[in-house]
C-alpha cells in the first residue's frame with residue numbers, strides 16, 4: 392500500500408467507500424472492515440445520508456465490538472445534503488456531526504467533508520461551525536466534495552481552515568477534469584470547463600484529490616468493466632492486466648493513481664476479495680503511453 396499525507400496524518404491511497412454497505416449484517420461488515428485493514432487500507436469514507444444513516448450504523452457495530460480498531464483507522468464522513476437541498480448552515484453542520492458520531496460509535500472524525508456545494512453558503516458561518524467542531528475535538532480536519540476551484544477558494548477565504556481534500560467523481564469513463572485540461576481553447580466538447588481546474592488547484596494547494604465511483608460510467612451509470620459500450624477500452628485493459636499480471640479492475644484504479652497529484656481512489660466494492668484488486672493498484676505505475684492509450688480507448692481523441 393502507498394500512503395499519502397492528509398494534512399498532518401497519513402492515509403492509504405486506496406480508501407473504502409461505505410455508500411453500498413447498508414445491507415450488510417454486522418458479521419459481514421466486520422469481515423469487510425478487517426479485510427480492508429489487512430490490505431493496508433486505513434481510510435474509510437462515510438456520509439450521513441448513506442443508507443439513510445444505516446451505513447454508519449453498521450460500521451459502528453464493528454467499532455462497538457472492537458473499539459481498539461478505531462486507532463488503526465482514518466474515518467471521514469460528509470454532510471450537507473438533506474430534505475432536498477444543500478445546507479452549509481452552522482446549526483445543521485453541528486447537528487449532523489453529532490448524529491454521525493453517535494451512529495459510528497466514535498468520539499471524533501478524522502475529517503469532515505461538505506458533500507455538495509451550497510450556493511447559499513456563507514464562508515464565515517461555515518468557519519464558526521468548523522472552529523467549534525475542532526475545539527471540541529469532534530472533527531480534526533476538513534475538506535469538501537464536488538466543488539470547483541472557485542467554490543474552494545471562496546470557502547477557504549472566509550472559513551479560517553485549510554481544506555485538506557476535495558472528493559470528486561473520476562474514472563476512465565468519466566473524466567471532465569482531465570478532458571478540460573487536454574482540450575483547452577479548442578471547440579471540442581471536452582473543452583467545457585466543468586471543474587475550473589480542480590486537478591491543478593489540488594496540486595498547487597497540496598490537497599488530497601479523492602475520487603469517487605472509480606469504475607462507473609456517467610452518473611451512477613453502471614460499471615464500464617466488460618461493458619460492450621466500452622469494448623475498445625476493455626480490450627486494452629485486458630492487455631494491460633495480462634502484462635502487469637493483475638485483475639482488470641486494478642488497471643482502472645491505477646489509471647487514477649497515475650495522475651501527478653495526491654490522488655486517492657475511493658472504491659465502492661462490497662466484496663472483500665475485490666478490495667485486494669484495488670490495493671494492488673497502489674504498486675503499479677502505468678507508463679505515460681499506457682495512461683494516454685487508456686484515456687483514448689474510452690472514446691476520446693487528443694486535439
Ligand SMILES: NC(=O)c1ccc[n+]([C@@H]2O[C@H](COP(=O)([O-])OP(=O)(O)OC[C@H]3O[C@@H](n4cnc5c(N)ncnc54)[C@H](OP(=O)(O)O)[C@@H]3O)[C@@H](O)[C@H]2O)c1
Nearest residue numbers: 408409410436536603604605606607640658659660661662
Ligand atoms: N462525494 C460524492 O458525491 C460521492 C458520490 C458517490 C459515491 N461516493 C463515495 O465513493 C464510493 C465509491 O462509489 P461507487 O460505489 O459508485 O464506486 P465504484 O467502485 O465505481 O462502484 C462500485 C460498484 O462496482 C462494483 N464492482 C466493483 N468491482 C467490480 C468488478 N471487478 N466487476 C464488476 N463490478 C464491480 C461493485 O460491486 P461489488 O460490491 O459486488 O464489488 C459496486 O456495485 C462510495 O462508497 C462513496 O463512499 C461519493
